[in-house]
């Protein structure tokens with residue numbers, strides 16, 4: 820019996836500790852500091868306001884230099900598929916900004 824208690828005690832202590840931790844209910848999460856901002860350029864403010872609610876500017880930064888069509892599609896996808904609250908009138912300005920800051924106006928000839 821004694822041996823059984825010796826085996827059970829740590830398990831019980833552990834159990835009560837984890838319950839206490841849950842009862843306290845305070846969990847803190849530290850996120851790394853945001854270091855990327857959208858590149859300077861006309862329309863940057865729109866991107867800073869509308870595009871960093873879900874993910875960092877790294878997502879734009881990581882794209883290869885893509886033509887306007889790509890950026891048009893990307894902004895549309897963010898709005899329609901992922902529910903980004905982008906007003907219709909901001910769409911062309913964002914596409915202009917993304918194409919000139921992260922893309923190419925015309926795709927390279929093949």
Ligand code: HEC
Pocket residue numbers: 866869870871872873874878879882893894896897901902903904905913917
């Ligand atoms: C409502 C949340 C939300 C907002 C706001 C948002 N995005 Fe996204 N974005 C996502 C999600 C989710 C993904 C990841 C999609 C995946 O993993 O396939 C993503 C991925 C991307 C990618 C990677 C390529 C791709 O198509 O998956 C780019 C580039 C991008 N977003 C640009 C933007 C830009 C520019 C804006 C502002 C106009 C923006 N996002 C705003 C949710 C959002």
